[in-house]
Amino acid sequence: MQGAEPRHSWDTPAIQVDEDLSQLQHKIDRLEHLLKDNNQLVAMLRDSVLHNKASWETGRRGGGTNVSLDSAHGLPGCRLAEDIKDGTDGVQLLDVYDLLPFDNPDGGAWKQGFEIHYHGNEWDKQPLELFLVPHSHNDPGWVKTFDSYYQDQTKHILNNMLLKLSEDHRRKMIWAEISYFSKWWNEIDKQKREMVKRLVEAGQLELVTGGWVMADEANSHYFAMLDQLIEGHQWLQKHLGVKPRSGWAVDPFGHSPSMTYLLKGAGLSNMVIQRIHYAVKKHFSQQQTLEFLWRQSWDSSPHNDITCHMMPFYSYDVPHTCGPNPAVCCQFDFHRLPGRRVFCPWRIPPQPITEQNIKERALLLLDQYRQKSRLFRSPVLLVPLGDDFRYVESSEWDAQFSNYQKLFDYFNQHPELHIKARFGTLSDYFEALHRHQKATGMNLPTLRGDFFTYADRDDHYWSGYFTSRPFYKRLDRALEATLRYSTEILFSLTLAEMRRFRGDSRLVPDYPAPEHFRGLVAGRRSLALFQHHDAVTGTARDPVMVDYGTRLFHAILSLRHVLQSSAHWLLLVDKTQYHHDQSKPFLQMDDVFSAHDALPQKTPLTLSHESLIIFNPTEQLRSSVINIVVDSPDAHVVDAETGHTLAAQISAVWVEPSRASTEAFQAGNRSIISLFKQFDVSHLKGPEASKLRLQSGLVRQVQVQFLWYGTRTGMNQDKSGAYLFLPGEEGAQPYSFSEPPLVRVSRGPVFSDITSCFQHFTHTVRLYHLDGIKLRLIISLLQLNIKVNADKLGAYMSDFYFVFYFLEIILPSGLVIPSVTSVSAEPSCRCTQAR
Numbered sequence: 001m002q003g004a005e006p007r008h009s010w011d012t013p014a015i016q017v018d019e020d021l022s023q024l025q026h027k028i029d030r031l032e033h034l035l036k037d038n039n040q041l042v043a044m045l046r047d048s049v050l051h052n053k054a055s056w057e058t059g060r061r062g063g064g065t066n067v068s069l070d071s072a073h074g075l076p077g078c079r080l081a082e083d084i085k086d087g088t089d090g091v092q093l094l095d096v097y098d099l100l101p102f103d104n105p106d107g108g109a110w111k112q113g114f115e116i117h118y119h120g121n122e123w124d125k126q127p128l129e130l131f132l133v134p135h136s137h138n139d140p141g142w143v144k145t146f147d148s149y150y151q152d153q154t155k156h157i158l159n160n161m162l163l164k165l166s167e168d169h170r171r172k173m174i175w176a177e178i179s180y181f182s183k184w185w186n187e188i189d190k191q192k193r194e195m196v197k198r199l200v201e202a203g204q205l206e207l208v209t210g211g212w213v214m215a216d217e218a219n220s221h222y223f224a225m226l227d228q229l230i231e232g233h234q235w236l237q238k239h240l241g242v243k244p245r246s247g248w249a250v251d252p253f254g255h256s257p258s259m260t261y262l263l264k265g266a267g268l269s270n271m272v273i274q275r276i277h278y279a280v281k282k283h284f285s286q287q288q289t290l291e292f293l294w295r296q297s298w299d300s301s302p303h304n305d306i307t308c309h310m311m312p313f314y315s316y317d318v319p320h321t322c323g324p325n326p327a328v329c330c331q332f333d334f335h336r337l338p339g340r341r342v343f344c345p346w347r348i349p350p351q352p353i354t355e356q357n358i359k360e361r362a363l364l365l366l367d368q369y370r371q372k373s374r375l376f377r378s379p380v381l382l383v384p385l386g387d388d389f390r391y392v393e394s395s396e397w398d399a400q401f402s403n404y405q406k407l408f409d410y411f412n413q414h415p416e417l418h419i420k421a422r423f424g425t426l427s428d429y430f431e432a433l434h435r436h437q438k439a440t441g442m443n444l445p446t447l448r449g450d451f452f453t454y455a456d457r458d459d460h461y462w463s464g465y466f467t468s469r470p471f472y473k474r475l476d477r478a479l480e481a482t483l484r485y486s487t488e489i490l491f492s493l494t495l496a497e498m499r500r501f502r503g504d505s506r507l508v509p510d511y512p513a514p515e516h517f518r519g520l521v522a523g524r525r526s527l528a529l530f531q532h533h534d535a536v537t538g539t540a541r542d543p544v545m546v547d548y549g550t551r552l553f554h555a556i557l558s559l560r561h562v563l564q565s566s567a568h569w570l571l572l573v574d575k576t577q578y579h580h581d582q583s584k585p586f587l588q589m590d591d592v593f594s595a596h597d598a599l600p601q602k603t604p605l606t607l608s609h610e611s612l613i614i615f616n617p618t619e620q621l622r623s624s625v626i627n628i629v630v631d632s633p634d635a636h637v638v639d640a641e642t643g644h645t646l647a648a649q650i651s652a653v654w655v656e657p658s659r660a661s662t663e664a665f666q667a668g669n670r671s672i673i674s675l676f677k678q679f680d681v682s683h684l685k686g687p688e689a690s691k692l693r694l695q696s697g698l699v700r701q702v703q704v705q706f707l708w709y710g711t712r713t714g715m716n717q718d719k720s721g722a723y724l725f726l727p728g729e730e731g732a733q734p735y736s737f738s739e740p741p742l743v744r745v746s747r748g749p750v751f752s753d754i755t756s757c758f759q760h761f762t763h764t765v766r767l768y769h770l771d772g773i774k775l776r777l778i779i780s781l782l783q784l785n786i787k788v789n790a791d792k793l794g795a796y797m798s799d800f801y802f803v804f805y806f807l808e809i810i811l812p813s814g815l816v817i818p819s820v821t822s823v824s825a826e827p828s829c830r831c832t833q834a835r
């Protein structure tokens, strides 16, 4: 540095401070290192203890015989940590997060990436093998409802697909959403169906993933994920006789290894994912690990591995898929040619390919392809060509296919460019990739972990949708529970039992099996549709959510008919008495769903006139507390088989915070003989605090605190919404109340609880007097639309327990006839959030 005076390192106090800080930093680094070593040592010791324990127990069970020490490891999902350390090429996502600085520097043309360089001779021996994969992303509901999208866009896309692919055998297309495809299939004639079959057989049309929808992977329960996959695959098998091989999930907001596991189990070998944190994409691009074998965390074998391709850039649209520079790639989206409705925001429009410009255009595009190719280990390159609801108009197909075909012809006529380019399906691409792997011995790294939480830019973490519209998330679980844990089981049992009863493999004529089966399939499909990544996520517009809610509601009603009718048959001792009359069902449910946006209401059981039947869907004995509503406090519960009186507890049904109903009473019972009732109503000042005495005699201090997050308030700042969680800088704020809460204390032999009634919600802590600690938290939000953009958070803290209230809300309800639900989460508000 010119003009700088050389100075002794101890000359000034400032330098002394620097030196001290440096030494301190060194000590901290050393301590961190020691801590890491220590953690590893503790982990090894823990693994060793587990291993020895498992071995000892195995030996003990084996009665001292020569049992292999590894036999305990044979159980799926029971792997010790050391078992899954395989090879040096494996990637653990949790380790990756430790490496990433999350600093978000400007990467130039590829904003979230880096400059990509190449020499030009990289493809001399192995030419670039390009597959351009036309696709159209059709959301089964988002801004418009499923049916509106279908009428306005989807059916035109599919109709044009038939014509345009048939015009030229080199043209290809992939399709993912079977909900739309099956709806269209129902409307087309035999001739068109034959055309579809020919296109599929010729490899021009590929059905990818085969799911009913492109499912969300964060909120969906695994059964519902599987349900939508089965529904789509069965449809494909029945109508087209095909089995999907490759998965395509470009829009779900983060990706889960559970979906990977299901896809592998469904027979898929490959998959593509897209919405991954931009810093992770950049890291994987630098490491050339965008393609990997996704392995389950608990599995040390390659048995469940699936080849996964992660898209490197910001989006799945054309500007972000041909290469790193969106301003260039946009020029090759010929749907944006001047005069059409869509344009390039980078203000350089596409040009139609002509003899005059083809060389310049082809080289410009080739440069992007080459740069993208440098991010992968193989010279086989996947480039998607599409966007949301693309290829609606016939002219759009012509613009894309004819211009690209000219470019491909040019590439193929110039071998010195070392590129083979063509339209392809997803499986065309993966087959070429696997061929290259086989020919060269190239291996892909293995990866374990999940891709949550997604951020598309800055600190925009997409965790808002984990809790958006909790009412509908609960309705989703209510339908799933009705479908899976009662109707499917009872319908199947009834068919089997009827065939056995008649002895001629036929059903009882009065039982409407075909109608019930249609109801069952409709229920499965309603649940499947709601797994779409704008449905269960809560990110669709209000009218679309109402449409989904209505479908879920009708599905529950229709499944209940199947359930009631099936249970009727199964319960009858004299089967000859069976008759079906839907207007007068033999059994009534103990709760009533009156509307898609209302909570089910318990119907009081009239004592002395009705009996209660409870269905246990598990294959084992259960001990649990059953709550029902009765019309008299003088209730006692008798086992219908033995005549024994069972223990029961009568509690109040509260119509207002301090007013109990005189017409309805809650009866909870388990096998303890006693009846007890006590209500205390009092006001508590200050935070809710009490002491809890455990069975061991220990007393624990328990405190409940409610916190809420606001959102950012600055000008031009993005706000929390259906997708994003962007809390204000002040962080979580204590929930404050002007009036102290009304507190109700209820004690009894079956359970005791404390309910605090605040202005906006009530909160109940219920302790069941069962073996061990059985604690349930119930939060009921009382006010509709509490506050847009205020993400409410309730946390329960003590020195032994911690839970967020949402965990309680999403639990499935009980499955009984009449249904007696033991889950009492009651979100009576529909919290709307808008992005």
Ligand SMILES: [Zn+2]
Pocket (backbone or CB within 6 Å): 137, 138, 139, 251, 252, 533
């Ligand atoms: Zn989408």
